[in-house]
Amino acid sequence: MKNSKTQGYYLEDLEVGMSAETSMIVSAEKIDTFAELSGDFNPIHMDEEFAATTMFGKRIAHGALSASLISAVLGNQLPGPGAIFVELNMRFRRPAFIDDEVIAKAEVAEINEKTGRVRMKVGCYVKGKPILRGDAGVVIKKRPKAED
DSSP states (O other): OOBTTTTTOOOGGGOOTEEEEEEEEEEEEHHHHHHHHOOOHHHHHHHHHHHHSSSTTSSSSHHHHHHHHHHHHHHHSSSOOOEEEEEEEEEEEEETTTTOEEEEEEEEEEEEETTHHHHHHEEETTTTEEEEEEEEEEEEOOOOGOOO
């Protein structure tokens, strides 16, 4: 199935229902680093005093920080290296806080053999509760003829 560190699954290797996951512990340092990388310095993420006055009562992680774990699952595990992440539709349900473990999951939902496009059901969870859910589109190459 998996070929090497530079090639994950080929289209022919995938089946509806296959899944993978990864996780990350959210830390203040990761939030600060993500702010530097993204340019998003909203005080809800950066300022404990300000965040204490909000509906959440404390700093929250950037939603895109949690969503970035979806890219990690797709690019590293399923479908893995060589896959091209082309679409993401998602809805944020609740925030992740400092010290939360965010678990990102991806599951093969549909495979289009003709176009090489695969629709993945994706989500991120904290303590079993969804913090975001959505769908991702990935383009995956077919197995080269020489490898059949």
